Amino acid sequence: MTTPLRVVIADDQALVRTGFTMILGAQGIEVVAEADTGAAAVQAVRRTLPDVVLMDVRMPEMDGLEATRRILSADSEHSPRVIILTTFDLDQYVYAALNAGASGFLLKDISPEHLVNAVRTVQTGDALLAPAITRRLIARFARRDDPSLPGGHDRAAQHSRLSSLTPRETEVLLLISHGLSNSELAAHLHLSEATVKTHVARILAKLHLRDRVQAVVLAYQTGLATPAHPSPVGEAGR
Structure with missing residues (x-):
């Protein structure tokens, strides 16, 4: 049970x-x-x-x-x-x-x-x-020199952590930063949801992150993702 x-x-x-x-x-x-x-x-x-x-x-x-x-x-x-x-x-x-x-x-x-x-x-x-909040977070996280943001003083360490990702994991992280769910990631990458979950788990483990919110923060802080970069599935990145 x-x-x-x-x-x-x-x-x-x-x-x-x-x-x-x-x-x-x-x-x-x-x-x-x-x-x-x-x-x-x-x-x-x-x-x-x-x-x-x-x-x-x-x-x-x-x-x-x-x-x-x-x-x-x-x-x-x-x-x-x-x-x-x-x-x-x-x-x-x-x-x-x-x-x-x-x-x-x-x-x-x-x-x-x-x-x-x-x-x-x-x-x-x-x-x-909430979607409206996510849009404003993206705009603010684009200002990567803001020391009030999580990890705002440790840019070199953040970039070093990103280098531990494989190309596929980097791609998944970028898509996560645009708000894609696991099912949307699976459809976009032509993978099973189980495989996507494995990629996400490895990303969080390698980057020592608690969850997807922290992953989004890191993607924008390091410049991997930018507000100008369009979402591959339209509204999901908003």
Whole structure:
């Protein structure tokens, strides 16, 4: 029997927590704890060891970004994936969330179906961002001298890591930077999804990256990808 996904929901609004719990529970995803402050979220994660955390940004005592940093910096063999959820579509939260180690950033007005898909996506090791946010990330990551970006001071090391990739892996990384999913990668490269997953796993391992969000960051920081480079499948790169 498959073990259900285990989720912690951190939000200072009880109605939001209840709604998310009902949506996830209806799809067989277990909510193991709820928290109404960032500090309570950190404690809940340490106590329950969930697979995924849904983290609000604005909460009392400790905000969701600081809670995310503490959760993901903890010396633990079990590190959950964190999805930042907010009603505020503000850039500074996106960049701060990525720097804190979040695997996804979504607005609270997403549909129940997309919420469930987001939890399942990040739990498998992928990462996600709302399309509008991705477009702005690409524009900002093109400014590779910005020291506020993840790894912004270590360009030589980043280029050295890229040199460890095979030509095929470099091609896959470029396509990932344009937002292609595994199925889209498989179709574009005429490969099976299993082969694509193997390529992606090797890329992340060689570059010492946690997930696809970090891979996108690295591709733009090093100049491998640029906003002017068109996506091979149209809208997927937007």
